Amino acid sequence: MIHDSVDAAKKAKGGKSDAAQEQEQMIKGTLSKIKNKLFVMSGKGGVGKSSISANLAVGLADKGFKVGLMDVDLHGPSIAQIMGLSELLDINEARKLIPAQKGPNLKVITMQCLMREADQAVIWRGPAKAGMIQQFVSQVEWGDLDFLIIDAPPGTGDEPLTVVQTIPEAKAIVVTTPQEVALADVRKSINFCQTVKLDVVGLVENMGPFSCPGCNTKISLFKSGGGLTTATKMGIPFLGTLPFDPEVVEASDAGTPIFTKNKSNEFTKALDAVITKIVKQL
């Protein structure tokens, strides 16, 4: 099903086969039951985008919203690791993928679950990737959701472009770290959103101040303040700064997001404030 990439590639090139039209209908049907689609993006990898996507989904579910979390990063899907998913996915009678259920309000699906070997590298050219993403989006059985959180691959290339085109009503949450080499890329991301007419909910700055466990000194590992400055300059809302904490890294590695593991952690509290802002704004 998912490997039907010749047809998918044909569709990506603009020709619309019957299968492509059917797929479009399936995507529309699936998306119509989801109130808010949030596309978590970053210009640069390694800024904690997947970690924020996962904790954002857990935090929203915690507040009683029905939430879906979808990882569409073909090359480095991290959500399976962070959410502790190891099972292969089931397919229902309509041949749709059933996401993994995590607690009463949260459903999770990642491209990782479709791969037989976890360490397999996906070496595909753009059009095949576009087709794969479109099929993936069309064939998930989400049901009714308040929020769909989409963890997209970094950059401004094929994959984010395909996601935007497939889910045009999505809104973006842009993640950055405070230093200039990351901000240069995040400005590109914001320009990308403007070019493709994607609404931006706001900018989140990750990996902010770190408190030394030995002496409590506050240390700016990746400089400070760059997120707010950039948001102001680019005219988008600033949603907040999340502190750096090795416990977040460990929680992600262990398959239990920090939002589930430790409610009194400073990162959890700061993200909770960001979530409140996002919900108010939508």
Added chain:
Amino acid sequence: MIHDSVDAAKKAKGGKSDAAQEQEQMIKGTLSKIKNKLFVMSGKGGVGKSSISANLAVGLADKGFKVGLMDVDLHGPSIAQIMGLSELLDINEARKLIPAQKGPNLKVITMQCLMREADQAVIWRGPAKAGMIQQFVSQVEWGDLDFLIIDAPPGTGDEPLTVVQTIPEAKAIVVTTPQEVALADVRKSINFCQTVKLDVVGLVENMGPFSCPGCNTKISLFKSGGGLTTATKMGIPFLGTLPFDPEVVEASDAGTPIFTKNKSNEFTKALDAVITKIVKQL
């Protein structure tokens, strides 16, 4: 010149026009004068790949080697920022791009220099990107070099694939950080290298232990030991661990790589040991 992407896209699809054959000849001619091509790659972004590429190039030049540094990341080129390049590039009488000269032994070129606005997002589909990268590689006037350091985009997609196919004799240096979500991606990168028959020089672990400036406590920000374990398990040489230091971040942001700025920095010293290992191994 660089924007001739229709022809480039045609070539990427397999058809060989006269222009494509001429381009292949140009690439062969350029590469024949370069002894070692090192492809710095990572499965995940944000692990410090560009910072390591830049400092590796500076370190090799420092030892008297003739070095070229090339950034082929279309979506988030960081080398211009790290190396403090702002000038637009000149073209010589043969219509080839002249890299910026940094000291007697180091030449640098990045795709950023080809863009009019630094914050512009490049929104291109795969085949256009492949063509752009091939043209870029073919049209740089490097002259004789001992080393060409190629800073490639993260992942295992179009761009690294195109670079490997364009420069098949390159060898890979794989960069990771110690935590599992990064290592999962790096295993994919190593499998990518094996699939496309790219020799791996070894694995470098970045963002290792951090010393608190307040109390000297050693802190593992992103866990520890994952790089060595992964290298051993995957059967590739482990080149060393580089400590985390906010001074490296600041130096990169300020346009002076740490290797130039501070020879007694612990990161500089650790990278110097890595360079010695690389040179011995080639």
